[in-house]
Amino acid sequence: MLRGSTLFPMQYQVLARKWRPQTFQEIVGQEHVSRTLLNALKSDRLAHAFLFSGPRGCGKTSTARILAKALNCHEDKTGEPCGKCASCTEITAGNCIDVIEIDAASNTGVDNVRQLIEQARYQPARDRHKIFIIDEVHMLSNAAFSALLKTLEEPPAHVAFIMATTEFHKIPATILSRCQQYSFRLIPYPRILDQLKMISKAEKIEISEAALEQVVFSGGGSLRDAMSALDQVVAFSGTRVKDDDVAILLGLIEPRILSRIVKAIANNDAATILGQVGELVEAGQDLKGFCRTLLSQFRHLVVLKAGIADPALLGIPETLLPDLRDQAALFSKEDLLRLFETILKIDSSMRNATQIRFLLEMGLIELAYVARLKSIEDLIAEFSSLSDDSELTQSRNSPDMNIATAPSSHASRKEPANPPGERIEKKSPEKLIGQKSKNISSSQNLRSQSMSASEPGRTSKDLLHEIASNTGREALDSLIQGLDGARLEEDKVILELGSANEFLRRQIKENLAVIEQAASAFVGKSVSVLLEEPSNPPQNSAKPQNSSDSDPEENLLEKAKREPIVQSFLDIFPGQVKAEKIDP
Numbered sequence: 001m002l003r004g005s006t007l008f009p010m011q012y013q014v015l016a017r018k019w020r021p022q023t024f025q026e027i028v029g030q031e032h033v034s035r036t037l038l039n040a041l042k043s044d045r046l047a048h049a050f051l052f053s054g055p056r057g058c059g060k061t062s063t064a065r066i067l068a069k070a071l072n073c074h075e076d077k078t079g080e081p082c083g084k085c086a087s088c089t090e091i092t093a094g095n096c097i098d099v100i101e102i103d104a105a106s107n108t109g110v111d112n113v114r115q116l117i118e119q120a121r122y123q124p125a126r127d128r129h130k131i132f133i134i135d136e137v138h139m140l141s142n143a144a145f146s147a148l149l150k151t152l153e154e155p156p157a158h159v160a161f162i163m164a165t166t167e168f169h170k171i172p173a174t175i176l177s178r179c180q181q182y183s184f185r186l187i188p189y190p191r192i193l194d195q196l197k198m199i200s201k202a203e204k205i206e207i208s209e210a211a212l213e214q215v216v217f218s219g220g221g222s223l224r225d226a227m228s229a230l231d232q233v234v235a236f237s238g239t240r241v242k243d244d245d246v247a248i249l250l251g252l253i254e255p256r257i258l259s260r261i262v263k264a265i266a267n268n269d270a271a272t273i274l275g276q277v278g279e280l281v282e283a284g285q286d287l288k289g290f291c292r293t294l295l296s297q298f299r300h301l302v303v304l305k306a307g308i309a310d311p312a313l314l315g316i317p318e319t320l321l322p323d324l325r326d327q328a329a330l331f332s333k334e335d336l337l338r339l340f341e342t343i344l345k346i347d348s349s350m351r352n353a354t355q356i357r358f359l360l361e362m363g364l365i366e367l368a369y370v371a372r373l374k375s376i377e378d379l380i381a382e383f384s385s386l387s388d389d390s391e392l393t394q395s396r397n398s399p400d401m402n403i404a405t406a407p408s409s410h411a412s413r414k415e416p417a418n419p420p421g422e423r424i425e426k427k428s429p430e431k432l433i434g435q436k437s438k439n440i441s442s443s444q445n446l447r448s449q450s451m452s453a454s455e456p457g458r459t460s461k462d463l464l465h466e467i468a469s470n471t472g473r474e475a476l477d478s479l480i481q482g483l484d485g486a487r488l489e490e491d492k493v494i495l496e497l498g499s500a501n502e503f504l505r506r507q508i509k510e511n512l513a514v515i516e517q518a519a520s521a522f523v524g525k526s527v528s529v530l531l532e533e534p535s536n537p538p539q540n541s542a543k544p545q546n547s548s549d550s551d552p553e554e555n556l557l558e559k560a561k562r563e564p565i566v567q568s569f570l571d572i573f574p575g576q577v578k579a580e581k582i583d584p
Ligand SMILES: Nc1ncnc2c1ncn2[C@@H]1O[C@H](COP(=O)(O)OP(=O)(O)OP(=O)(O)O)[C@@H](O)[C@H]1O
Pocket: 015, 016, 017, 019, 020, 021, 026, 027, 028, 029, 030, 055, 056, 057, 058, 059, 060, 061, 062, 063, 164, 165, 166, 187, 223, 224, 225, 227
């Protein structure tokens, strides 16, 4: 597997070590720290204790060593260490007697600190300062911290402590108040990318920018991790890196594949999802890793939806932001949260399973359903429209029985009509009924096929189905079926958007021309398609207009829907809640 390994000399030095910055200027992305330290060095306003905190692999230890060199450099001061004097070269090599570096993670006890303090009492052997670099200082025990505190309170003039930690919150306040604090940041992706480009060039590594972006991405804002990823890639591919190798090796799912899957979920497109899983399996991808990547993708989408679009906070390269925005627009916030939870469930179910491929496939298909799982309000709204339809069936013998298209969306029933000509229409029931009688005469000249859609008892859903299947496009067909209903009014077909989500609305709007064609073909003459927004927000329109609060059946259904058991059932088995009356 290590096909590139023969290209390397025996003592291959990992990139992170080889490219450890040696001057303040070489530290990438922490200018706020370097500048302050340089200024303090130049003006000799230095503390005896420093605390460097921040995420892993962002330059804390490197900066601590540079500061140690700067403090003891034998050359004249510009702030930067010369890198050539005995002190500088020894510190770089890690064998300077006056610079003591300890890892608190493996020296947590009070005795270790006592030894250290003991050493601090002696004058430096050669250089100006005796410097203690304490890495992972948060690992010290309470007793060790107290012992350290005493020395920090009255440090000997020749001593400097440079402490580093990834867990700032674990440092006692008493210690913090005695240190000059510097907080390191995650390094912006473009800076890491530039650094890796520079390094690949110097190391004669041929790698595409896209592949390098993947490497940067896998580092999550840590330059060290990005460099280690590059090490891995080069060890695998040699110095000519193929794009595919990078994705496989780093267990990364390419952004375009993720994007395809997210869109397939939004489209309820199970075929694409399964096909994509098949490809991942063929490419030898780790499916558990893929599931985690998908989880983090949905985390990004939720964060974006919450209005946070800072690539650093999102933890993504800036170049991915536009596509990610498009993906987020496909869902409502509630959908995204639901999807995230479902993926979380898939992830934990896969953890100890053997048939992980099947689990993943079934989970992803469920996701496609979760995406269109409706809220209780929508369900109630649908129920209301059902009861409208049944009212209609019952009143078939009334003068209005020939109504071509029954209003299925109760939501459209309360508001007065909009001025004519408006693209998005809102109609009151009275208005609709009035119009319907007109429709009957105007629809006399329709083809017999279309007449069948206006047969008594045919609902607005029927017309919708006919138009949908007439588009001849499977994806669009199922999208249109997701709408509330359709009505024919003279030379207009009105699509009832009802509770359609943002994605659905957009798709319908984008495909209006095709839908118009399909509708015209069905009706037998040229019709225009209008979109009708519900006149009331779904929660206000949860009740059919003519059902009173005291309607016992409706109240029962509502109550049933509020039951936690019903809600959790809906979580697992997406579907509609219908009223079923069992006569005693
Ligand atoms: N800001 C940076 N500028 C340049 N190189 C960096 C930077 N941060 C990390 N590196 C690279 O990563 C390597 C490791 O960095 P360093 O040990 O300084 O990180 P750290 O913050 O101490 O990490 P940890 O918290 O894991 O100890 C360095 O040798 C260097 O190659």
